[in-house]
Amino acid sequence: MHKLRLTAAALLIATTAACANAGHGPAQKQNGILVGDNGMTLYTFDKDVANSGKSVCNGKCAVNWPPLYADKEAKPSGDFSIVTRDDGSKQWAIKGKPLYFWIKDQKPGDTTGDGFKNVWHVVQ
Numbered sequence: 001m002h003k004l005r006l007t008a009a010a011l012l013i014a015t016t017a018a019c020a021n022a023g024h025g026p027a028q029k030q031n032g033i034l035v036g037d038n039g040m041t042l043y044t045f046d047k048d049v050a051n052s053g054k055s056v057c058n059g060k061c062a063v064n065w066p067p068l069y070a071d072k073e074a075k076p077s078g079d080f081s082i083v084t085r086d087d088g089s090k091q092w093a094i095k096g097k098p099l100y101f102w103i104k105d106q107k108p109g110d111t112t113g114d115g116f117k118n119v120w121h122v123v124q
Helices: 002-022 060-064
Strands: 027-030 033-034 043-045 079-083 088-096 120-124
Touching: none
Parallel strands: none
Antiparallel strands: 027 033, 043 120, 079 088
16 A cells, blocks of 8 residues: 555656646746746847748857757647757747857856847847
């Protein structure tokens, strides 16, 4: 009986976690800005064309601006869609614009990439 209770509790925890993750999409608003599950700020790039299904930030650009990758099983939801990168990997987008982190942000809440070269912007 003790094993059964433990298994039921584990199932309940797993189900609750899955539902919680499904409810907010790949990112959520925190203090007025969009952040990833790690709490780090997300950005868009003016050179990406909304709804093109692609990211133009590849190579060294993607080293400095790491994409918000989507799992193979990820499904678009609400304002969130998925684009295919040049290497075939999948990346989350909001309103058709790919989402990125900034390598120089050190902790959750940092927004040091906002306005970088007048083409990178915090998602609000």
